Amino acid sequence: MSIPPATSTSVAPVNRPALPTSPDQRDADGQVEAKFTIQRTIKYEGDRVVGFGREVMAVPGCEQLEWCIQCGTCSGVCPLSIYMDYTPRQVMALTRADFKHEVLRSHTIWLCASCYACTVECPQGIRVTDIMYELKQRAIQEHVFPRRFPIPVLAHEFNAMVLRNGRISEVMLVMKLFLKTSWIAALANWRLGIDLLRTGRLSFATERIRQRGDIARMLAAIDQPKGAA
């Protein structure tokens, strides 16, 4: 049995012009019309953000990037590389070569599911997953992700919930996610909700720890010198 080929995700590309339109777009006479948009792909030195690669490589866990030999093992083992605009290998090359804008706007970093296959298989010992985390963090800090793009929103909601309660109530988390990104998606998942209700897994109770203040105190203390918190 065969399955439909992988196609691009529902997430619209950011700041990347649309790909050439499909050959199905023909005019009434059946003539193929040259109706594609063109884009400049050459890169100038001015397009680099010099020092970006070094900055990333200075982060714990990302140091080995300088050894990358561009063999493509990371992409070869990545279960999600089929959806990515840049393959993981290309992300490594772009990062090392200081193409910050390209990397941070790439879908790739958001499609990484943290399965660590690349990290384990890389012949140069590069911790690709950890580099992806670092790039996600930078994209969030610099607000260069699509509006209503669910993953940064999920991360943000997750963050807020842990800060408040110390624990995650998964159902609440998912609800918030859908409300903030697309309520249509929430409707599309109605069957999921029913299943969860039916199997007693849909709980709206909030999980909390007793020492709730601890979390905020700890997080506040991370970057402050002793006693200042």
Add this chain to the structure above:
Amino acid sequence: MVSSSTDVRVGFYVCHCGHNIGSIVDCPAVAHYVESLPNVVVSRDYKYMCSDPGQELIQKDIAEFRLNRIVVASCSPLLHERTFRAAVSAAGLNPYFFQMVNIREHVSWVHTDATAATDKARALARAAVLRVAAHCALEVKRVPVHPDVLVVGAGIAGIHAALTLANAGRKVFLVEREPTIGGHMAKFDKTFPTLDCAACILTPKMSEVGTHPNITLWTCGEVVKLDGYVGNFTATIRRRPRYVNEDLCTGCQECIARCVFKEAKFPDAFNERLGKRKPIYIPFPQATPQVVLIDPEVCLNFKRGTTTVSGRCKRTCVDACGERHAIDFTQTETTGEIKVGTIIVATGFQTFDVKRVPQYGYGTFPNVYTALEVERLVNASGPTAGEVVLRDGHRPQAIGIIHCVGSRDKKTNRWCSRVCCMYSMKLAHLLKEHTGAEIYNFYIDIRAPGKSYEEFYDKLNEEGVHFIRGRVGEVTDWAMRDEEEGKLVIRVEDTLAGFVRRIPVDMVVLSTGLEPQADAQQVRRLFNMSCGSEGFFLERHPKLAPVNTFTDGIFIAGCCQGPRDIPDTVAQAGAAAAEAMALIDRGYVEQEPNTAYIVPDDCSGCKSCVPLCPYTAITFDEATKKASINEALCKGCGTCVAACPSGSIHQHLFEDEQVFSEIEGLLVHS
């Protein structure tokens, strides 16, 4: 030995070594500083001290200023000490009135702060200037060189070295662990890039070895012990029994035909276990020596651990041999000693164990092969007579060849194995020729830097072989599409196209890398050599002494030193033979006069030194109650010197006084 501290006249020379030293160390400042030290008569800096003008500068100064001590601050003494000693000697001074300071390898190349580096250079120079005052005149000892040579390992490297020496009239002992010589090359079908038949070019050399009057060939043999030193080694060689007398066997192989096993049923190591053989066998038709052997693990005669005829074994081989009486079940392991002057170690490599990369499915999927297996599969004398038939009986329509398996991978072997790109392309060509299949090469980089290698790559492209730049993620058998059902699927990023591909094939070839032999560490210890971090034997200098080791008189050739192809191996084997011959033809070796000696008056007779010496050079005279050292046996390690409680043992070149001066010189504040 008179240490003449009176009227010491030191000449000091600091070398810029072009920019190598001069760019970090302020050489004129060092020279200027040394000028102020006691006993220094001349202090100069010069661009290249090791050059002829540099050496002449020293010689001129010796004559002009009546210098009697020379210090040169330049590179490592391991590199140029000999050069400068010769220059000093040519000027009429004893060569041991010389001291060298290493300010390149130990200073300018490893430090970045010019001030700190110059300070350190000053301290090192000062130490040498103080030390050299305590130097003594010494005589060089000459030891004769035994003219025979031991060659260990009889692959193409050992064979070529042995033949080169034998043809020059030297007696060679050639020791090989396997029952036949030929090594890995004997298993290959063709050789790149010329596509010469490996057997056609190797077997004439093999039979020449077998019949050469100057070569004593010992197969099934291993060196188990080595004593002595350059010019005078004693090697102990152990030989496993073959259960066939080599002198009596004519290689007619009638015994094999008559064995009670009618069918060959035991995995054949020479054919990478793809074929079968009988308990009595000859590894391959051109094996040298042309002598059969018996595998005691499977021969019925040896079952139940006895040499009496077991129920089923009829000893038909003995009957077949008849009058010749070559078969001898009573053979046992033998050991023997030989004396040689020089040794060439050519113990080769092993191929990477593909079980260490389970993601490529070897052992799980029958149609995944190693490259060496494919060499046998395409070989006309191989298990399938050159027909490429897969383990499942099919003929492949599509074949994937994965490069760099166990190479360029920090988790297994991090080095490039150098030959895999080329042999993968050779196998691609041969498989294409044999099967007409679609062939995909998956590579990280194509490395084709030899003569006519790039042209071979072009030829493969012309033949329509696919080259996909990408290291394969995995080989699986789960199908995403109908065309993948029942196939092996290779998942890889086509890095030049920039996307991931899934390519279904019938056969996967793993181009395994080369790695040190499993017992390389034992062999290294046996011959007192060093290994590099990868485990290959370490050459004395990568460029200037590539076949020498740190032990004089022991040379290395072939893949035991690092992965290389056949042309390079043969060239290196020739070089090793020439190095051995140079020693033999000179007839003697000079020994560094760094031996230990005892001042009898100071010896208290405590005997604590006697058991310390690994060379039994120290003896105790019960009559005089004094110990004495046989300088011929002493190797100059100095362990006894440090241990002598009464301080009666001294060491030439490393006298206490010299070392103390050096310590002091290092630490005095300037």
Add this chain to the structure above:
Amino acid sequence: MKFAYFPGCSLKGLGRGYEESLLPVLRHLGVEFEELDDWNCCGATAYMAIDESKACVLAARNLALAERAGLREVLAPCAACYLVLNKTKHYFHDYPAMKLRIDRALAAVKLSYAGETPVRHPLDVLLNDVGLDAIKQRVVRPLKGLKVAPYYGCQIVRPYATFDDQENPVAMDLLLEALGATVVRYPLKTKCCGGSLTGTVPRAGTRMVYILLNEARKRGADCLATVCPLCQFNLDAYHAQVESRYGTPVLPTVYFTQLMGLAFGLPEDQLGLRRAAVRLTWRPPDPAATPAVAPAPAVDAAPS
């Protein structure tokens, strides 16, 4: 020795069936444990995406609590918790700057972490501490005839697991065989389930779920066994989406602990089997009874 049981948020939420089956199985085998008092969210992957040191600090609080309680080893059944707790421990040792931050944050709430406590997965403990022999002895209803695809997912084998092979883990295979089940060769055993992508990029996520389910079905499995609450959730709860997009590979996905409970003959209503959208209805034959003539259908698909 008592384990500090760290359930993690999932086992109190969507992965309830895991906890419901895990705890009786551990008790049945005499593994002593107590739930870590006042544990908090491990930090998890989503947090890593915002700030690594914050994630590590969250995880470190749990490790510090375990040390304070005098419990020598942490038991983390959720693969994501297992990974984050282990990662924190590695970072604590490998990066002095990270250690400094963790120390500082913990000091603010009067805790400290020495960096010793091992973090272990129940699969590791069951196989290496309890042992297959002890498990075999407890089997009263061998899972004879049940064909299981062992699905390990990513995060218990990568990148920090030390108890099994990263390429081809076999711990669960051995365990299932000890229970009497037939283990099918499942080449996707360590492939990713899609993680949170099922929710965030549904098309990508459900395709991955589909591939996993479909391959298991093609290989004749009656069910998949998992060790992770997120894997189970994805493979189970997204069935409807998979079905509507690709067709119907209806196949139940159970926790390995649920299969252990069945084999041990533990009361069925205590094993959380009813928590699944696609339920495993297969039951081990009673060894005392005569073999059933017509086996019941293995699957009860969710009504839609």
Add this chain to the structure above:
Amino acid sequence: MTSPIASPPAADWEPRIVAFFCNWCTYTAADLAGVSRMKYAANVRVIRLMCSGRVDPQFVFSALANGADGVLIGGCHIGDCHYAEGNYKTLRRFELLKRLLRDLGIEEPRVRLEWISASEGERVKAVVNEMVAQIRALGPLAWPDRLADWDREAAAAPSEAPSTALPVKSAEVAHA
């Protein structure tokens, strides 16, 4: 031969380490570090000996007494000695030496024995850098000054045997 040895002012103090490297392994490894252009601290100064077995404990004391802040001895790995077993003797001797140094109040990181083979240039770099950092943290040893103190005390109290006075005093200094 006496020389004017005095500790320099603490502000520009730099640790000074005397190293005794065997010719066959560690000296060669240091050469390899050079050929490979590895960078390490300039505080170490190497004396080449044929074998680590030649290192007389007196060499170590002489170095410390002349103002070294640390001593590094480098030899072939156990089992790999060019002279078969010289490094075993080194190891045995080093154990005794360590005890003596402890009694004298000399901190353990100051005198170190390392097995570094000819191929381990990286290890030379790592060991030197680590040792320099450790000794920098410990501060100057200033043995020449201490020895001078002891000499003065011994002169003031001639009845007290210097051999017993030495360790006691050194322990005090170490804790000061």
